[in-house]
Amino acid sequence: QVQLVESGGGVVQPGRSLRLSCAASGFTLSSYAMHWVRQAPGKGLEWVAVISFDGSKKYYADSVKGRFTISRDNSKNTLYVQMNSLRAEDTAVYFCARGGIQGPFDSWGQGTLVIVSS
Amino acid sequence: QSVLTQPPSVSEAPRQRVTISCSGSSSNIGNNAVNWYQQLPGKAPKLLIYYDDLLPSGVSDRFSGSRSGTSASLAISGLQSEDEADYYCAAWDDSLNGDVFGTGTKVTVL
Numbered sequence: 434q435v436q437l438v439e440s441g442g443g444v445v446q447p448g449r450s451l452r453l454s455c456a457a458s459g460f461t462l463s464s465y466a467m468h469w470v471r472q473a474p475g476k477g478l479e480w481v482a483v484i485s486f487d488g489s490k491k492y493y494a495d496s497v498k499g500r501f502t503i504s505r506d507n508s509k510n511t512l513y514v515q516m517n518s519l520r521a522e523d524t525a526v527y528f529c530a531r532g533g534i535q536g537p538f539d540s541w542g543q544g545t546l547v548i549v550s551s
Numbered sequence: 552q553s554v555l556t557q558p559p560s561v562s563e564a565p566r567q568r569v570t571i572s573c574s575g576s577s578s579n580i581g582n583n584a585v586n587w588y589q590q591l592p593g594k595a596p597k598l599l600i601y602y603d604d605l606l607p608s609g610v611s612d613r614f615s616g617s618r619s620g621t622s623a624s625l626a627i628s629g630l631q632s633e634d635e636a637d638y639y640c641a642a643w644d645d646s647l648n649g650d651v652f653g654t655g656t657k658v659t660v661l
Contacts, residue, residue, distance in 0.1 A: 468650070470596075477553060477655040478588070478596065478639050492648050528595055535643035536650055537586035537601040544595055 435459040435540045437529050442545030445519055455512040455529030455542055463487070463507035466534045469514050471525035472544075481527070482514065483534055490534065497523075519549045554579065555640055555653035562659040567630050571656045573623045573640035579651055583643040585623040587616055590637045599638070600625060632660050 441453040455467070469481040482493045482503040491503055502515040512529050526546050530538035556574040563569045573585065587600035598607050600616035603623065613634075615626045623642075627634055640653035 470652075477637075478590075478641075478652040479553075480641070480650040480652060483650070494649055495647070530596075535583060536641060537584075537598055538588070538596070538641075539598050539601070539607065541595040541597070 437542035439542045439545035442547045444548045450517045457510045462510045467512045468530045470528045473525040553654045554651045557653040557656045560657045564661045568628045571625045578646040579642045579644040581621040588639045
């Protein structure tokens with residue numbers, strides 16, 4: 434069955450960097466666009482970024498543009514997001530999700546928590 | 552901030568019907584399909600409705616969706632206690648070049 438497992442979360446100081454990973458199994462990663470979606474504690478869902486099946490197209494939310502970079506390694510069945518210049522407002526559970534460029538997100542990981550705090 | 556507006560909460564008795572609205576604009580709902588997600592407490596979201604009104608395999612047909620103009624709605628009929636969750640609409644936004652989520656609606660079964 435389709436499985437997405439995020440990792441790499443933790444506590445990081447403001448201004449520092451963190452890279453999250455999403456390991457995919459049960460399907461051919463190279464056939465799908467992939468997304469990152471986040472959820473701040475007690476808040477709603479916020480779309481973060483998407484990458485096309487081959488990595489040629491990438492789109493970002495304005496809130497992370499210029500600071501976050503989405504990437505993928507289809508040979509390793511893994512999706513990434515490099516998060517630089519982290520801010521307190523980036524504190525959230527980060528989910529990876531499978532879907533077309535414009536959605537829908539038909540499979541989700543369980544999420545990994547990122548806390549940005551000094 | 553969310554560009555799709557939903558009511559913060561709705562509540563109804565078991566076996567009744569509730570409707571959740573999702574209001575957007577011409578750049579998102581007015582021009583692109585709407586998807587709905589259910590998030591049970593402490594869990595990851597789950598796709599509930601896609602392309603406005605289609606049900607993924609395994610989703611109960613008590614759930615239904617529709618879209619008209621710049622608004623969409625999700626209906627839950629025969630409300631059950633297991634339906635207590637947060638519900639989010641989402642759509643691609645042509646102006647933002649990204650997906651946008653609704654503000655979310657908490658459904659409570661009285």
